Amino acid sequence: MQTLTLGRTGLTVSELCLGTMTWGTQNTEAEGHAQADMALDHGVTFWDTAEMYPVNPVRPETVGRTEEIIGTWLASRGGRDRLVLATKITGKGQNVRPGQPISGATMRAAVEGSLKRLQTDYIDLYQLHWPNRGSYHFRQAWTYQPPKIDRAAETAAMTDILTTAQALVAEGKIRAIGLSNESVWGAARWLHLADTLGLPRMATVQNEYSLLCRQFDTDWAELSVIEDMPLLAFSPLATGLLSGKYAGDVIPEGSRRSLNPDLSGRVTAQVFPAVAAYLGVAARHGLDPCQMAIAFCRTRPFTTIPIIGATTLAQLKTNLGAAGLTLSREVLEDIAETHRAYPAPY
Numbered sequence: 584m585q586t587l588t589l590g591r592t593g594l595t596v597s598e599l600c601l602g603t604m605t606w607g608t609q610n611t612e613a614e615g616h617a618q619a620d621m622a623l624d625h626g627v628t629f630w631d632t633a634e635m636y637p638v639n640p641v642r643p644e645t646v647g648r649t650e651e652i653i654g655t656w657l658a659s660r661g662g663r664d665r666l667v668l669a670t671k672i673t674g675k676g677q678n679v680r681p682g683q684p685i686s687g688a689t690m691r692a693a694v695e696g697s698l699k700r701l702q703t704d705y706i707d708l709y710q711l712h713w714p715n716r717g718s719y720h721f722r723q724a725w726t727y728q729p730p731k732i733d734r735a736a737e738t739a740a741m742t743d744i745l746t747t748a749q750a751l752v753a754e755g756k757i758r759a760i761g762l763s764n765e766s767v768w769g770a771a772r773w774l775h776l777a778d779t780l781g782l783p784r785m786a787t788v789q790n791e792y793s794l795l796c797r798q799f800d801t802d803w804a805e806l807s808v809i810e811d812m813p814l815l816a817f818s819p820l821a822t823g824l825l826s827g828k829y830a831g832d833v834i835p836e837g838s839r840r841s842l843n844p845d846l847s848g849r850v851t852a853q854v855f856p857a858v859a860a861y862l863g864v865a866a867r868h869g870l871d872p873c874q875m876a877i878a879f880c881r882t883r884p885f886t887t888i889p890i891i892g893a894t895t896l897a898q899l900k901t902n903l904g905a906a907g908l909t910l911s912r913e914v915l916e917d918i919a920e921t922h923r924a925y926p927a928p929y
Contacts, residue, residue: 584626584906587886589667590786590811592759594707596629596667598881599906600815602892603630607637607648609839609894615652616659618899623665625903631789631815631890633671633712634697635679639842643678647700654702669708669815670697671763671789674715684715686740687747694756709748709757710789713764715740720764720791722848722929724798741773745782752783761787761815767802774810785812792816792887794825794861794876794918795854795928804885813886820891820902822846824854825876827862831855837894849929857925864917870910873898877905879918 585598601622606615622630635641636649650670657663672693673679683689697706713720716737719727751757762770762785770788777784788807792799792814799807799814807814820826822839824846832855834840844850865872880889893899910918 586628587888589629589708589759589888590813590886591784592708592786594667594759596888597627597906598888599627599877599903600629600631600669600888600890601627602817602890603632603649603653604636604638605839605892605894606652607645608639609637609837609842612652612655614896615649616656617896618893619653619656620660621896621899622903625906627891627903628665629667629669629888631669632701633673633710634693634700635671635673635677635712639839641678646679647696650697650700654700658702663703667707668701668703669710669761670701670706671710671712674711674713684740685711685744687743690744690747691751694751698756705755706757708759708761708787709751710761710763710787711744711765714762714766714769716769718764718766738772738776741776742780742782745773745777745780748783759783759786761785761789763789763815765790767806770803770806770810770812774812787813787815789815789817789890791818792880792889793819793821794879794922795821795849795857795925797922797926799885800883804883807885811886813888814883816880816887816889819877819880819889820873821858821876822849824849824858825861826873826898827858829855830858830862839894851929853925853928857921857928860921860925861918864914864921867917868911868914870908870914871901871904873901874905874908875910875914877902878908878910879915881905882910882915 589596716730748760773785865875877889880887891902
């Protein structure tokens with residue numbers, strides 16, 4: 584497992600990140616611990632979670648359960664310094680603090696809650712799960728209308744969050760901050776305020792990225808490279824679509840699709856032909872399709888760390904096999920040709 588420096592944070596992380604959002608719904612505590620053990624045994628020391636997890640579905644009675652499972656793993660295994668832990672504060676519109684936007688005050692309370700559940704004294708990377716003003720992610724791009732915001736109020740709110748982050752860093756409770764489901768304008772504004780006011784910079788962004796979802800490839804790619812803001816790519820397998828397990832529009836028992844039939848808008852008339860094409864690329868080159876899809880993310884001209892998740896140890900083992908996989912020029916050419924044929928299947 585290769586390691587790399589996470590942007591300008593000084594943190595050293597594994598080239599793959601372990602996703603944990605199924606722990607507490609699709610996975611029991613024991614299964615979550617087994618996944619954690621396997622990931623660490625393979626050198627995955629970068630783990631991602633969120634205060635609202637688990638998902639599928641998000642329910643008030645399970646909010647925070649994933650962090651608790653990580654916390655009990657840490658309590659039983661020890662060695663907190665072996666890991667780089669990332670978690671997130673939930674924005675308004677979910678079951679954590681409904682209707683409340685992210686602010687300095689809610690951020691401080693959320694950090695304290697996560698620290699308690701994780702049974703740790705510090706969080707390495709603390710992320711804003713989505714911006715207060717909304718976003719175009721999760722298929723909202725098809726009807727997206729830029730928000731009409733009060734620029735002064737938005738600036739004040741961002742400054743409040745960054746000022747609180749500075750205090751939390753000084754207190755040793757977090758080490759770095761990052762974004763998720765953010766736009767280029769939003770990231771640029773956060774960076775401008777940090778640089779102008781001498782406050783902590785947003786270090787990373789966690790947006791969706793896969794062979795089927797490549798919104799990051801243009802303006803975001805430019806900002807990522809110039810500002811040294813790595814992409815933490817969630818859903819690199821497009822919620823399992825790229826594994827081929829849903830081919831033929833089937834819904835395997837116990838799969839994510841059995842709980843979320845349209846996979847949050849990813850199941851469309853166009854997606855199965857695109858998936859079939861990528862499965863064909865993998866087959867022609869003798870590659871596992873999951874490993875090919877994950878390895879592709881690591882080939883991008885901007886720093887990309889795929890977040891791999893699984894509901895079984897067998898799936899996780901397959902995904903871990905993407906570490907160190909080098910895709911040939913021929914494979915990348917086939918992928919590029921397929922992308923041109925199916926540029927936006929959902």
